[in-house]
Amino acid sequence: MKTIILVRHGKSSWEYDVIDRERPLKSRGENDAELVANQFVKINDFIPKNIFSSPANRALSTCKIFVRLFGISQNSINVDECLYDFVGENVIDFIKKLPNDYDDVMIFGHNHAFTSISNIFGSTYIDNLPTSGLVKINFEIDNWRDLEKGTTEFIITPKELK
Template identity: 35%
Template sequence: MKQLILVRHAKSSWDDPNLRDYDRPLNKRGKQAAPLMGTRLQKRNIQPDTIISSGAKRAFDTALAVCEEIGISKNEIVKNDELYLASPKEILKTIRAIDPESESAVLFGHNPGISEIADFLTDEAPEDMPTGATIIIRFDIDNWKDISKGLGKTEYYSYPKASE
């Protein structure tokens, strides 16, 4: 069994028009939402073996906040610039490359890729994941390279504005 957690970065700021898209930080709402989503994962006893984040500031800052809430060192987060605005095909390539010894992995990324890969992997995913949205998908496989279309079962889905 493998567990994949997909997280869309929390709400980002557009205040500085001179910043490159890659460098945009979280806004006030995003800074509140990211730890909230981490707390929700912590309550579900989520402890991923592998943490991979887009290198974009808003995604990496979301990863930092979530990992702090679930008690994982920031040193465990692997930055992967291939996840920055990645297509579902590129995200799938990253997932399939995860060490087979890892039972649980979390990826922090961007739309539309995160929503599209969730939809590809399970028929139960929402069409469009809002900022901060988190989905946990379980796969009855032994190796990440065996992940394919529709193979996943959604175990949990939430987003910052959802009541829990």
């Protein structure tokens, strides 16, 4: 069995005159990421060992919040350029090329890619994965290249935690 946990970055700030990759999180984005990370720890039976993030500041910052709350080293974060993707094709390619000894992965990235991937591979349709939203999908496969429709175990959104 394989498991993917997708986390959309927290709410970003448009206050600064920076390129898209450098946009930081708003304080609301930081707070929402903490809420979702804490809820994930409460309801999930493991902390993912394989954590990947888009290089964009807002995604990596969200990832660092989760890792801190998981109580694991920031060195456990793997940044990959392929995850700076808004359509989803690069993320799907990335997942299909994962080593098969990785049974679970947590990926921090962007919309529309994550909503699309959640709907293509998950069993629960979502209209839009909100900022700091998390989707956990389980797959009855042994090899990542065989990625197919899985079962959405749960979805966590900040709105439901407030």
